[in-house]
Amino acid sequence: MVIEDISTYIKKLGHRNILFVKITTACGLYGWGESGLSGREQAVSGAILHFKQFLTGRDPLNTGALWQEMYRSQYFEGGRVLSAAIAAIDIALHDIKGKHLQLPVYQLLGGKQRNKIPLFATITAPLDNNLATHCKALIDQGWTHIRLTTGQHGSSDTTTLYDTREALADAATAIIAVRQAIGPKVQLGIDFHHRLSLAEAKSLLLRLPPGTLDYIEEPIRAESPDSYIQLRQSCTTPLAIGEEFTSKWTFYPFLKNHLIDLARIDICNAGGFTESMKIAGICELMYVDMMPHNPLSPLCTLASAHFCAAINNLDSLEWLPYGDDSSAYEKVFTRMPCTDGPFLQLSDAPGLGVDIDPDALEALSFSYWEPPRLAKPDGSYTNW
Numbered sequence: 001m002v003i004e005d006i007s008t009y010i011k012k013l014g015h016r017n018i019l020f021v022k023i024t025t026a027c028g029l030y031g032w033g034e035s036g037l038s039g040r041e042q043a044v045s046g047a048i049l050h051f052k053q054f055l056t057g058r059d060p061l062n063t064g065a066l067w068q069e070m071y072r073s074q075y076f077e078g079g080r081v082l083s084a085a086i087a088a089i090d091i092a093l094h095d096i097k098g099k100h101l102q103l104p105v106y107q108l109l110g111g112k113q114r115n116k117i118p119l120f121a122t123i124t125a126p127l128d129n130n131l132a133t134h135c136k137a138l139i140d141q142g143w144t145h146i147r148l149t150t151g152q153h154g155s156s157d158t159t160t161l162y163d164t165r166e167a168l169a170d171a172a173t174a175i176i177a178v179r180q181a182i183g184p185k186v187q188l189g190i191d192f193h194h195r196l197s198l199a200e201a202k203s204l205l206l207r208l209p210p211g212t213l214d215y216i217e218e219p220i221r222a223e224s225p226d227s228y229i230q231l232r233q234s235c236t237t238p239l240a241i242g243e244e245f246t247s248k249w250t251f252y253p254f255l256k257n258h259l260i261d262l263a264r265i266d267i268c269n270a271g272g273f274t275e276s277m278k279i280a281g282i283c284e285l286m287y288v289d290m291m292p293h294n295p296l297s298p299l300c301t302l303a304s305a306h307f308c309a310a311i312n313n314l315d316s317l318e319w320l321p322y323g324d325d326s327s328a329y330e331k332v333f334t335r336m337p338c339t340d341g342p343f344l345q346l347s348d349a350p351g352l353g354v355d356i357d358p359d360a361l362e363a364l365s366f367s368y369w370e371p372p373r374l375a376k377p378d379g380s381y382t383n384w
Helices: 043-054 063-072 080-101 131-142 164-182 198-206 225-234 250-254 272-283 298-310 323-332 357-363
Strands: 001-013 016-025 030-035 117-123 147-148 188-193 215-216 239-241 317-319 343-345
Touching: 001 357, 016 043, 016 080, 030 043, 030 080, 030 298, 043 063, 043 080, 043 343, 063 080, 063 272, 080 272, 117 131, 117 188, 117 298, 131 147, 131 164, 147 164, 164 188, 164 198, 198 215, 198 225, 225 250, 225 298, 239 298, 239 323, 250 272, 272 298, 298 317
Parallel strands: 117 147, 117 317, 147 188, 188 215, 215 239
Antiparallel strands: 001 016, 016 030, 117 343
16 A cells, blocks of 8 residues: 545635545555645645655655655754644645544554543633623533633734733633632633733732642744743643644753643644654643644544544643634535534544545635734734
8 A cells, every 4th residue: 555646725714714635545545634824825835745746656644754754854853844844744644544444543553541532612702791791601511621812812814902901901801700600610721822921920920829820822922932931920820821832842941941831732843743743742641631622624623632642641632613614614624523512422433434525625716814913002913
């Protein structure tokens, strides 16, 4: 069995473009993968088509060796574009291997360590007086882990004003009110999408009574571990970071300095299953639980769920309900993830347990998409 073809599909699905990879073997088996670098899919597609030149004719079952060759062959190792390309290919290769061996992917990773995957719910509503009501509604549905967001998400079409000082005040008031409303047993976090400066992150956390948050996610940008060291020294709130990290090497300085309490790994960016399992192993050594980033299609969800099933150190998997977009996914995917309240059930189907209708996929179009643009009151650009 050898790789015969590697195809990429960049299609508008839901509110953004999705990059799927299909790897076909000479014997007819095929596997699907997905890249997680949203908004830069064409760059990732270019890297995948380059890898195709030397992967064609190779044995798809040699996933570890092929990963090493893709990573090391460019000499300038790493980077988000290349790692996202490798991730998509690696996921598709595992899908093929599972189908070939008639085993679900989690069995290839060491077997299933849990019968169902715990999920957490995300509330994207504004940080206002209605937020506690949204949280209570989720708790009534059985959710025990809720993540808040910035509440202000901007638009791709126009620049949105984002006043950080107002945002900090609104967030502190809302978080305290939510915790009072839901009590101490529900796990509560907030994702600040790395919008804050170091001083602003410190200011927000100083406004909160100890124990109000179970974690704060991505409060500042992560290019500088030293900045997170300063934040760690000034607060006791657990830190959930890592969704933009692409390898064990980018995770390492943060783990070495005890800056990660919950690892927000994204297997569609961090080298696929081959690399993510190694990262999970290093995190287990440091008593850090995994809380995977899962913002993309059902393929990303199922790939992440197989990863979650096979590791011991799992907190929970991100679940952002597909909502109005579910009909679009259902037209493309022949099988969708199965949830039972705040848990995801994995089948024992070979491979990832998901398939895509190629005709339905081809019928979709590509639409240029950029993440929203935010500006401070003085007009300067700030992080989305």
